[in-house]
Amino acid sequence: MPNIKSSIKRVRKARAKTAQNKARRSELKTVIRNFNKALVSNSENKEELLKIAIKKLDKAASKKLIHKNKASRKKSQLMKAYNAAAVQAAE
Numbered sequence: 001m002p003n004i005k006s007s008i009k010r011v012r013k014a015r016a017k018t019a020q021n022k023a024r025r026s027e028l029k030t031v032i033r034n035f036n037k038a039l040v041s042n043s044e045n046k047e048e049l050l051k052i053a054i055k056k057l058d059k060a061a062s063k064k065l066i067h068k069n070k071a072s073r074k075k076s077q078l079m080k081a082y083n084a085a086a087v088q089a090a091e
Contacts, residue, residue, distance in 0.1 A: 024060065025065060028066075032053050032078070035078060036081070054078065058075075
């Protein structure tokens with residue numbers, strides 16, 4: 001633990017920010033997992049869950065929680081899975 005007052009505050013702020021980031025990252029993973037479950041079970045609300053997942057990914061990228069290319073890649077993967085499921089359901 002640092003002795004300098006500003007360093008102590010910086011450590012305290014870093015811990016708080018780390019906890020927030022961890023919670024947000026966990027929430028993002030949960031949203032993506034829920035979409036994947038809905039896709040597998042061919043649920044009615046998979047389109048809504050896709051929109052929510054894309055929104056969360058964009059928000060995470062804008063807050064620098066994840067890299068913007070990772071967000072783009074994940075969105076692409078989700079859309080590809082959704083479209084494949086839609087084609088499969090149409091057949």
